Amino acid sequence: MLHKRSLAARRTALLSATHDAAPVTQASSPISPNHAGQSALIDPLLTDFDLEALTGRARSSWQKARLTGGGPPFIRLGRLVRYRHSDFEAWLAAHSSLRSTSEAA
Numbered sequence: 001m002l003h004k005r006s007l008a009a010r011r012t013a014l015l016s017a018t019h020d021a022a023p024v025t026q027a028s029s030p031i032s033p034n035h036a037g038q039s040a041l042i043d044p045l046l047t048d049f050d051l052e053a054l055t056g057r058a059r060s061s062w063q064k065a066r067l068t069g070g071g072p073p074f075i076r077l078g079r080l081v082r083y084r085h086s087d088f089e090a091w092l093a094a095h096s097s098l099r100s101t102s103e104a105a
Contacts, residue, residue, distance in 0.1 A: 045075075045082040054088075 046054075048062040051072075065071030066081065072091035074083050 044085045046085055046088060047082060051083060051088065 048059045048066075051057070051062050052059045062071055066074055072083055073087045074081050076082075
């Protein structure tokens with residue numbers, strides 16, 4: 001089990017990395033450098049550990065949601081399971097926020 005301090009540090013690093021990344025447009029490619037001279041990534045891939053760090057939801061919950069089809073879309077790279085950052089953000093945005101715990105989901 002990860003220490004809470006390391007989870008917080010990982011969450012901070014993930015959030016700063018995703019917000020500091022240059023937006024990818026149709027004209028840019030993952031190979032050609034962007035205006036800052038850095039290569040632009042198509043879409044960062046997240047692990048279930050990353051989702052846990054970003055949301056505070058347990059890794060096992062993300063694994064269970066993957067099995068039942070209730071989580072964000074994922075991809076397999078061999079045996080590895082990864083989540084596209086854009087898919088995760090879209091999935092998160094699609095879930096309405098509630099103002100009260102008594103509201104129906």
